[in-house]
Amino acid sequence: MEHALKLTGVALTLPAASGPVEILKGVDFAIAPGESVSVVGPSGSGKSSLISVASGIEQATAGEVVMLGASLKGLGEDELAKLRRGRVSLVFQSFHLLATMSAYDNVRAPLEISGFADVDARAKDALDAVGLGSRLHHFPGQLSGGERQRVAVARALACNPKLVFADEPTGNLDSKSGAMVAEMLFAIARDRGAALVVVTHDLDLARRADRMVEMRDGRML
Numbered sequence: 001m002e003h004a005l006k007l008t009g010v011a012l013t014l015p016a017a018s019g020p021v022e023i024l025k026g027v028d029f030a031i032a033p034g035e036s037v038s039v040v041g042p043s044g045s046g047k048s049s050l051i052s053v054a055s056g057i058e059q060a061t062a063g064e065v066v067m068l069g070a071s072l073k074g075l076g077e078d079e080l081a082k083l084r085r086g087r088v089s090l091v092f093q094s095f096h097l098l099a100t101m102s103a104y105d106n107v108r109a110p111l112e113i114s115g116f117a118d119v120d121a122r123a124k125d126a127l128d129a130v131g132l133g134s135r136l137h138h139f140p141g142q143l144s145g146g147e148r149q150r151v152a153v154a155r156a157l158a159c160n161p162k163l164v165f166a167d168e169p170t171g172n173l174d175s176k177s178g179a180m181v182a183e184m185l186f187a188i189a190r191d192r193g194a195a196l197v198v199v200t201h202d203l204d205l206a207r208r209a210d211r212m213v214e215m216r217d218g219r220m221l
Helices: 047-054 077-084 103-113 119-129 145-157 175-191
Strands: 005-014 021-031 036-040 062-067 088-092 163-167 195-199 211-216
Touching (some): 036 175, 047 062, 047 195, 088 145, 103 119, 103 145, 145 163, 163 175
Parallel strands (some): 036 195, 036 211, 088 163
Antiparallel strands (some): 005 021, 005 062
């Protein structure tokens, strides 16, 4: 597979009260298996929309998205979910952990839903990898912000995905916690051979990637 992800002429236009708004304008982008790319640019430039379209959460208005060798054109929700399951992971600025489940169960449950057989070992290994092996049975409310984001990273990478999207993964963290989460995200993705796309305002985080690209006004420069 030449590319883990390839966007060709991708556009996204959304309706608004004042008329259609062009969010993405003919974006071309590609990332190789095992490569990391950071996407930077001012607020409103289309960075988060790029992740939404590239991951299939949002349907492109024009152009084509090819993810892990499969075109997303015309795929329904069930087909997209099947394509992503166990192969594509997302990390967001908000941790999206279930408050009533321990760190261990927050990582374990998605693995079980995806049909993995060795869910216990995978969940424990993933939490060990982010330095939370001693906090398995702590609930999100008992963890710091940095620890919660590390659980989210563990959850995203426990399935050994081929492609990881991270949208402002350190945006809610102080600089020390953010640097630790960034280090773990890049290191684990690299060790597991995952392609990593990171959207960020943080240039220190962006510079960790193999390549940095900039977006402005819905276009990739």
